[in-house]
Each structure stands twice: as structure tokens, then as C-alpha cells.
Amino acid sequence: xxxxxxxxxxxxxxxxxxxxxxxxxxxxxxxxxxxxxxLVTIFVAFVxxxxxxxxxxxxxxASYASYLAAGCTLxxxxxxxxxxxxxxxxxxxxxxxxxxxxxxxxxxxxGAFVGAPLVAREMESGTYRFAWTQGVGRTRLVxxxxxxxxxxxxxxxxxxxxxxxxxxxxxxAVINIAVGSHWQSGLFTTTWWMTxxxxxFALTLGTLVGAVVKRTVASIATTVVIIGGVLAAVSQxxxxxxxxxxxxxxxxxxxxxxxxxxxxxxxxxxxxxGSLLVRGWFVGPGGLLLGSHAANRVREHVIGLYQSKSGxxxxxxxxxxxxxxxxxxxxxxxxxxxxxxxxxVVGLVLLAVASLCVLxxxxxxxxxxx
Amino acid sequence: MNxxxxxxxxxxYRGTWALRDCTLAVPEGHIVALVGSxxxxxxxxxxxxxxxxxxxxxxxxxxxxxxAGSLDSLERVAFVAQEAxxxxxxxxxxMLTVAANMNQxxxxxxxxxxxxxxxxxxxxxxGRLSGGQQAQLALALALARRPDLLVLDEPLAxxxxxxxxxxxxxxxxxxxxxxxxVIFSSHVVSELERVADxxxxxxxxxxxxxxxxxxxxxxxxxxxxxxxxxxxxxxxxAVVQSQHAGRxxxxxARIDASVEFPTDWVAENISLDELVxxxxxxxxxxxxxxxxxxxxxxxxx
Numbered sequence: 118x119x120x121x122x123x124x125x126x127x128x129x130x131x132x133x134x135x136x137x138x139x140x141x142x143x144x145x146x147x148x149x150x151x152x153x154x155x156l157v158t159i160f161v162a163f164v165x166x167x168x169x170x171x172x173x174x175x176x177x178x179a180s181y182a183s184y185l186a187a188g189c190t191l192x193x194x195x196x197x198x199x200x201x202x203x204x205x206x207x208x209x210x211x212x213x214x215x216x217x218x219x220x221x222x223x224x225x226x227x228g229a230f231v232g233a234p235l236v237a238r239e240m241e242s243g244t245y246r247f248a249w250t251q252g253v254g255r256t257r258l259v260x261x262x263x264x265x266x267x268x269x270x271x272x273x274x275x276x277x278x279x280x281x282x283x284x285x286x287x288x289x290a291v292i293n294i295a296v297g298s299h300w301q302s303g304l305f306t307t308t309w310w311m312t313x314x315x316x317x318f319a320l321t322l323g324t325l326v327g328a329v330v331k332r333t334v335a336s337i338a339t340t341v342v343i344i345g346g347v348l349a350a351v352s353q354x355x356x357x358x359x360x361x362x363x364x365x366x367x368x369x370x371x372x373x374x375x376x377x378x379x380x381x382x383x384x385x386x387x388x389x390x391g392s393l394l395v396r397g398w399f400v401g402p403g404g405l406l407l408g409s410h411a412a413n414r415v416r417e418h419v420i421g422l423y424q425s426k427s428g429x430x431x432x433x434x435x436x437x438x439x440x441x442x443x444x445x446x447x448x449x450x451x452x453x454x455x456x457x458x459x460x461x462v463v464g465l466v467l468l469a470v471a472s473l474c475v476l477x478x479x480x481x482x483x484x485x486x487x
Numbered sequence: 488m489n490x491x492x493x494x495x496x497x498x499x500y501r502g503t504w505a506l507r508d509c510t511l512a513v514p515e516g517h518i519v520a521l522v523g524s525x526x527x528x529x530x531x532x533x534x535x536x537x538x539x540x541x542x543x544x545x546x547x548x549x550x551x552x553x554x555a556g557s558l559d560s561l562e563r564v565a566f567v568a569q570e571a572x573x574x575x576x577x578x579x580x581x582m583l584t585v586a587a588n589m590n591q592x593x594x595x596x597x598x599x600x601x602x603x604x605x606x607x608x609x610x611x612x613x614g615r616l617s618g619g620q621q622a623q624l625a626l627a628l629a630l631a632r633r634p635d636l637l638v639l640d641e642p643l644a645x646x647x648x649x650x651x652x653x654x655x656x657x658x659x660x661x662x663x664x665x666x667x668x669v670i671f672s673s674h675v676v677s678e679l680e681r682v683a684d685x686x687x688x689x690x691x692x693x694x695x696x697x698x699x700x701x702x703x704x705x706x707x708x709x710x711x712x713x714x715x716x717x718x719x720x721x722x723x724x725a726v727v728q729s730q731h732a733g734r735x736x737x738x739x740a741r742i743d744a745s746v747e748f749p750t751d752w753v754a755e756n757i758s759l760d761e762l763v764x765x766x767x768x769x770x771x772x773x774x775x776x777x778x779x780x781x782x783x784x785x786x787x788x
Contacts, residue, residue, distance in 0.1 A: 138558070138591065139588065139589060139590065139591050143588035143589075144588060144589070146584070146588050147584075147585050147588045147589055150574075150577060150581050150584060150585055151574065151577075151585065153576075153577075154576075242572060242575075243568065243570065243572035244572045244573065244574055245539075246539060246566070246568035246572050247568065247572055247573060247574075247625075248589070249538075249539060250537045250538065250539065250561060250564075250565075250566040250568075251561065251586065251589035251590055251632075252558070252561050252562040252589060252590035252591055252592075252632070253561075253589045253590070254558050254561055258589070484541060
């Protein structure tokens with residue numbers, strides 16, 4: 118007998134023209150019943166984090182009040198010594214770092230315990246043989262389930278981002294000399310915008326992993342490794358990411374002439390106010406980039422000229438020496454008003470990857486074999 | 488109309504063929520028994536028919552040409568998988584809601600009535616139901632979809648004799664009331680004749696025998712006679728299986744009405760049990776009536 122290549126009779130799957138179909142609302146109801154465990158996971162994670170943030174707020178508020186009472190603000194640091202001490206006290210609040218870390222891990226929890234089991238559990242328990250042979254079709258079922266979970270986790274993540282950002286971002290922007298700012302990876306990835314974006318990315322990636330691995334525990338473990346790796350990589354490479362579209366300047370002077378990755382927020386008198394200083398380097402005669410050894414020698418020399426023996430800074434001396442020897446100090450920075458643009462860019466990239474994960478999941482389940 | 492039609496259907500898993508060159512046409516209005524040994528390809532064939540498995544080669548359609556697995560076919564074909572996988576953590580009532588919301592024409596009253604008849608409590612978690620009750624629940628959910636074709640994969644496998652009887656009684660009653668077609672795979676050959684009227688026997692991934700059970704039984708006999716004459720008789724009939732015991736030989740053979748039985752040989756009617764076993768023991772033997780219909784249909788396209 119002659120065999121033929123599998124034809125469209127089956128390949129069309131559930132894409133054929135159809136009449137009246139089951140409504141999305143009814144399918145949402147199905148998803149709610151099927152995925153109660155996932156909803157409980159979301160609820161528990163939300164309540165735990167929300168309570169922790171509310172409790173932590175009191176400590177932050179008290180410390181911030183004492184900082185302001187000392188007359189310390191970003192624009193008017195009346196006594197740098199007092200302000201640094203107050204800022205250090207603020208940074209020592211134990212609740213803050215764990216809270217930011219917990220909020221950064223929220224997407225990972227959702228990806229691992231909500232996304233990964235979504236398809237994997239159906240495959241492992243065999244219930245896909247029930248679900249995928251019902252009138253609704255497997256593609257719509259998975260898409261509606263993902264949509265339902267998206268509708269739930271998105272506002273939850275937005276609220277968590279607001280809770281953290283509303284209480285912490287402003288104080289940090291004021292006293293960022295000592296303890297960093299929302300440009301740093303911890304707060305950069307936990308804004309009201311990035312928290313839901315990361316959560317959706319993790320949810321869809323976990324779902325894709327589950328569709329590939331088809332085993333619940335293995336999917337959860339794989340998702341944890343992948344998302345944890347992505348989070349760590351983004352944290353590690355955020356300064357490089359933030360160099361994209363940064364403004365380069367050779368006219369402004371930084372008192373300590375930092376080289377390589379700076380990743381520090383500019384303050385009064387040190388770069389454009391509120392901006393993130395990203396990267397610095399020296400250019401020598403002929404416009405050649407100086408290597409690290411030569412650059413460090415130049416740097417040490419001009420720092421000595423900049424910080425005169427009398428104690429008063431003398432940028433002019435440093436500038437004159439640099440000009441005389443045909444050296445130029447360059448640095449890049451992200452202006453303060455670029456913050457939300459970069460948030461949008463990074464977020465849209467993550468959402469694009471999330472969309473690809475959804476497409477990949479659909480493709481896998483459409484071609485999945487029992 | 489054929490409820491299932493396949494042509495050159497083949498499914499390969501990592502280079503191993505679970506199903507190969509499967510060409511058949513199953514007419515509507517029958518209860519079809521799909522029989523074969525373990526690994527014969529029964530489940531693969533059924534999964535192809537309901538769209539769970541995509542063929543590697545060939546094609547399969549249901550209900551007169553609908554693509555297997557298409558939304559149109561899913562609305563009209565109900566499937567109960569092996570071991571009746573259902574959501575064990577939810578109640579029977581919630582499961583009814585799930586099924587009702589996944590199908591446009593789900594008859595919840597019908598399902599609840601069947602479950603009430605079977606004394607299956609709606610508030611019990613599915614994981615706490617017995618194997619028989621879970622099978623009955625899966626069947627009730629499938630029938631409440633009011634399908635044109637009901638596909639059951641080993642519905643009797645885990646059940647005790649009483650539960651088997653009850654499940655098949657429900658199927659028979661649904662067929663009588665709704666007029667639907669049923670295809671079910673089974674190992675329990677002894678119960679087939681009472682339930683099914685159409686038979687498909689599979690072996691080693693290939694379809695070995697297809698046809699109405701009455702036709703198959705009337706065209707096969709058990710022939711007994713002298714071994715000395717066996718060679719000559721074997722050339723007269725299509726021998727499915729032969730057994731030699733000293734000077735006596737016994738054939739299971741497919742007969743042709745135009746050929747008369749040898750005078751010194753005894754022909755006896757064959758039981759369905761014997762017929763199926765004879766074919767399963769001889770995988771190279773075939774008796775196919777269905778494929779002719781498929782070929783004719785395709786030639787006309």
C-alpha cells in the first residue's frame with residue numbers, strides 16, 4: 118500500500134470554520150474550577166507580600182521622618198555627615214532588602230507554581246485526554262486559561278508594585294547618595310509596571326516549559342532554574358542594558374573620574390541631577406580609547422588636580438591638564454526622564470518574549486501526541 | 488456515511504510504527520468492537536480518530552469527512568479515554584459544570600439523571616469514587632454531549648463483571664435511544680458478540696480483520712479432516728489458522744459459497760471468540776471488507 122504524507126484532514130485541528138461556539142465567559146468558569154490551586158497560590162503570595170510591605174512601611178516611615186527632621190533632603194543637605202548617618206540608618210532597616218527580594222521572586226513563584234503545572238499536570242495525569250477532546254478545542258482552552266490567570270495576576274502584581282514603590286521609591290530618591298535608587302536592579306524590576314511584566318513573562322515561560330517537559334515537578338524545577346537564571350542575568354547585566362540609548366558627555370566633570378561601569382545615581386554637583394551614571398572612559402591623543410592601565414594613571418593624576426590641597430575642588434585645574442595633554446574624559450548617563458522610557462523598553466521586550474512563549478505553547482499542544 | 492474513515496493511516500513514535508497502513512471505513516449506526524493484543528495500535532487508532540494524535544502518514548476523517556480533531560468534529564464526537572481520566576480533586580457536580588461549559592450542546596439534566604440512576608452522589612470528590620463509578624461518570628459526561636459518535640478506549644478494563652455489565656447496558660440503552668454510533672476497544676472478547684455488531688481486529692499496528700460480525704461468522708468455519716488431505720483442502724479455502732494433531736488437521740478458514748466442502752471433512756460454525764483468537768494468532772492473515780469502501784470513495788474524489 119502506498120502511504121501518503123499526513124494531510125490537512127487532521128492538520129487543520131481546531132482551526133476549521135465553525136458556527137456557534139462555547140462563550141469565553143463559560144470557559145473562564147471552567148478555568149476557575151480547574152485551577153483553584155493556582156488561584157490559592159496567587160492569593161497566598163499576594164497576601165503574604167502585602168502584609169509584609171504594610172508592616173515594613175512603619176519602620177521605613179519612622180526612619181524617613183527622622184531623616185527629614187535632621188533637615189536632610191536631596192536638594193539641601195545641610196550637614197553631609199548628619200545626612201549620611203541618617204541615610205545609613207535608613208539603609209539598615211532590615212525589612213527592606215528581604216521585601217524587595219521577595220517581590221522580585223514573586224514572578225518566579227507564579228511561573229513555577231502557576232505556569233509550569235498548567236499544561237504539565239494535564240499531561241501527567243492524563244486529563245488532557247478529557248479536556249482536549251471536548252467541544253471547545255485544546256487551543257481555546259489553553260488560551261482562555263492563560264487569559265484568566267493573566268487577568269488575575271496582573272492587577273495583583275500592579276498592586277504589589279505600587280505598595281512597594283509608593284512607600285519606598287520616593288524616600289530612596291531623596292537619600293540616594295548613600296543607598297542607591299530606583300535605577301538599581303532591585304527597585305528597577307519591582308515598579309508597578311515591571312512587577313506585572315515580569316510576572317506575565319514568568320507565567321507564560323512556565324507554561325511553555327510545562328508543555329515541553331510534560332511532568333509537573335520537573336517543569337517546576339526547570340522553570341525555577343530558567344527564570345532564576347534570567348532574573349540573575351538581568352540583575353547582573355542591567356548596567357549594560359541601561360547603557361543603551363544613554364547620553365554621552367565630555368563637557369561635564371565627575372570629581373572621581375570613574376572608569377568602566379559606574380551604575381551610580383548622580384547627585385548635586387556630580388553629573389546631571391537624578392540621572393544614572395552608566396559608564397566612564399578616557400580618550401587620548403588622536404581620539405584613541407585608553408586601555409585600563411593608562412586610563413587609571415591619567416585618572417589618578419587628574420583626581421589629584423581636581424581635589425586641591427586646600428580642600429576645595431578645582432575642576433579647572435583638571436580640565437586644563439587634560440586639554441593640554443589631549444585627553445578627554447567621557448561618561449554616559451541616563452537622564453532622569455529616561456527612567457520610564459527604559460522601563461517601557463525593557464517591559465515591552467519581556468512582553469514580546471511572553472507572547473512568543475504563548476505561541477510556542479499553542480504550537481506544542483497543537484502538535485502534541487498522546 | 489462512514490463514522491470513521493482512514494486511508495494509509497500511520498503513526499510513528501521515534502521511528503517505531505504504532506500504526507501502519509491503516510485503511511478502513513466504519514459505517515454509521517453500528518456498535519464497533521476494536522480488538523487486538525497489547526500494543527496492537529487500538530488506542531493509537533482511536534486517538535487519531537478523536538484528534539489527540541496526529542498521523543505521521545495518511546489521513547483520518549470522522550462523520551462523513553470532518554477532520555479528526557477539528558472543532559466541528561469535537562462537537563459531535565465524544566471520547567472516554569482509557570482509565571477515564573477526570574479531575575480527581577473536584578466534585579462530581581463541579582465536573583458536570585466543567586463539561587457543560589466546555590460543550591455547546593451539553594445536556595446536564597440527562598447527565599444528572601443517569602448519575603442519579605447509578606447512585607453516584609454529586610457532592611463527592613471524583614477521587615473518592617470507585618473505579619466503576621468513575622467509568623460511569625465519564626460515560627455519563629460523554630453521553631450528555633449527545634454525540635453522533637461515541638469512542639470508548641478500553642471502557643471495561645478496570646471493571647469487575649457487574650460494573651462491566653452496567654457500563655455496557657448504559658451504552659446499549661444510549662444507542663437504542665439516541666441512535667448514535669459507538670466504537671470501543673476491548674480485551675474482553677467473550678462479551679463482544681452480545682454487545683457489538685461490527686468488528687475490527689488489529690495486530691502489530693495493522694488492521695487485520697474488518698466487517699459485520701454476522702458476516703464474518705458466516706464466512707468462516709472450523710474445518711476438521713485427515714492430515715493427508717490437508718494440502719489439497721488448504722488450496723480450496725483461505726486458511727486463517729491450522730492445527731495438526733496426528734492424522735487429524737483442523738483449519739479455521741474463510742469460505743467461499745461457490746466452493747463445496749470436501750466430503751470427508753467436517754465443517755462447524757465458529758464462535759466469535761475462536762475467530763478473533765485465530766486471527767490474532769496469525770498476524771499475516773487478513774479479512775477486510777471496509778477498505779474496499781474507502782478505496783471506492785477515494786477513487787470517486
